[in-house]
Amino acid sequence: MDPNSDKKHVWDKVNNWEEELLFLKSIIDKTELTETIKWGGPIYVYNKKNVIGIGGFKNYFAIWFLNGVFLKDDKKRLMNAQEDKTKSMRQWRFTSKEDVNEKEVLEYILEAIENEKQGKVIKPAKKEAIVSELLEKEMKQNPALAEAFQQFSPYKQYEFLEYIETAKQEKTKLSRIEKVIPMILGNVGLNDKYR
Structure with missing residues (x-):
């Protein structure tokens, strides 16, 4: 070198x-x-x-x-x-x-x-970015969904992606996507109700 x-x-x-x-x-x-x-x-x-x-x-x-x-x-x-x-x-x-x-x-x-x-950092800083191909596909077909998803903070986007992608089976992933679509469109974060 x-x-x-x-x-x-x-x-x-x-x-x-x-x-x-x-x-x-x-x-x-x-x-x-x-x-x-x-x-x-x-x-x-x-x-x-x-x-x-x-x-x-x-x-x-x-x-x-x-x-x-x-x-x-x-x-x-x-x-x-x-x-x-x-x-x-x-x-x-x-x-x-x-x-x-x-x-x-x-x-x-x-x-x-x-x-x-004060320890203000965007968490999770160290985790790898998660890509959800199934959600990507859904967003390609539904521009309103893609736009709504972009409105979330990186952390909230990450929570959705993690929730979807931690499912082992594709059918579970799909049912989770179905569950989060109305939340995303309604601008409700995955864990908002617990915050």
């Missing part, structure tokens, strides 16, 4: 932003986060939990909030950079050092640390 091949990681494709990233680092240094290097870029951790990352791309540099989904984001700064891949990560992009409002950035970072202290 070429030891330098790692340097070219996606989070640091270009070195256009050295000064800007150092500025971001100087802001982050005011918090209780510890810098580590993971995936070829600086990641800041609290209590061994990844909280934020920073990196430069061709047209912008950014802070990643690894559990950014929980940030209030009143100022509407965050975006989901990879809708399909990440449920929880959010990104704040900047195109110049002037874009970086230190006070705002600190507020967001402190909120992210607070969320981490």
